[in-house]
Amino acid sequence: MKLLIAYASTEGQTRKIARFVADRLVDAGHSVELLPVSAAQDIDPAHFDRVILAASVHVGHYQSEMSEFAATQARALLARPVLFLSVSLAAAGHDAEDWRALDGIVKDFADATGWQPGQVAQVAGAYKPSEYDIFRRFVMRRIVAAKDPDADLDVDHEYTDWDALGALVDEWTSKAA
Ligand SMILES: Cc1cc2nc3c(=O)[nH]c(=O)nc-3n(C[C@H](O)[C@H](O)[C@H](O)COP(=O)(O)O)c2cc1C
Structure with missing residues (x-):
């Protein structure tokens, strides 16, 4: 399978997560293109079987370059399986209110970009x-x-x-x- 992994990372943990996922997929025999989403604006997701997008939460929002990519590519993203990795510190805990807030952040992102991720995984990040x-x-x-x-x-x-x-x-x- 040919996969695109595009990530946005402010302090580096989401980059590390994206690299980990890429290495795992390559080890499993897949072909992977891994790049920061800021460098993916000219990439057409239609050239890939599946896509993984990863971004981290800072003060209740994902990086603006991920929103731009999702908004621009909404149609191509909706046409294929996409896994969205949402990286945050809230996902490290079990606070129901925190998890509701994470759902709200994904919903705001989907409303703003016109792209609803097919599958969302909340991934715990890092304190650095x-x-x-x-x-x-x-x-x-x-x-x-x-x-x-x-x-x-x-x-x-x-x-x-x-x-x-x-x-x-x-x-x-x-x-x-
Ligand atoms: C200034 C700042 C604001 C943050 N805001 C949130 C937040 O609103 N909710 C949350 O769950 N985590 C928040 N975090 C934690 C980050 O999501 C976490 O550190 C993550 O690993 C950062 O990923 P990155 O290294 O790829 O940027 C914040 C971190 C920083 C530095």
Whole structure:
């Protein structure tokens, strides 16, 4: 199968997730084109059997370049199986209100772009104080302290469950189109 994986990543975790998924698909014998969505604006999804898009949540929104891509390519995306990986810290927890908010973020994205992802997977991201500026560090310390009281707030922490992500991708690719 020929797959396109396009991602938007602000601090790097979604890029790492996209790379992990690409490596797994290549190992399974698929042909994969992996690129940042900002470099995919000229790519026609119609040249691929399936597409995986990945973006991360920052203050309740995905990166604008992912919205632009989805809006421009809505018709081609709707015509083939697409898995949308929504990366956030809310997905690391079990707070019902947080999960409702994640559903709302996907809905706002679908309303704004005219593209409703066929399958959405909520994927836990990372807390990376080593890469934040002062503003981000302040915001994120408060969020992580509330969600994960045992976390050392000075140390980077990856919440992504790689085994679960791999299993999800395997299941999605083995499903009939
Ligand atoms: C400034 C900032 C705002 C964020 N806002 C949210 C948010 O509203 N909801 C959430 O669940 N996670 C939020 N996060 C967590 C990110 O989604 C998480 O760190 C993710 O791994 C970032 O992915 P990236 O490294 O690919 O950019 C925020 C992170 C930062 C730095």
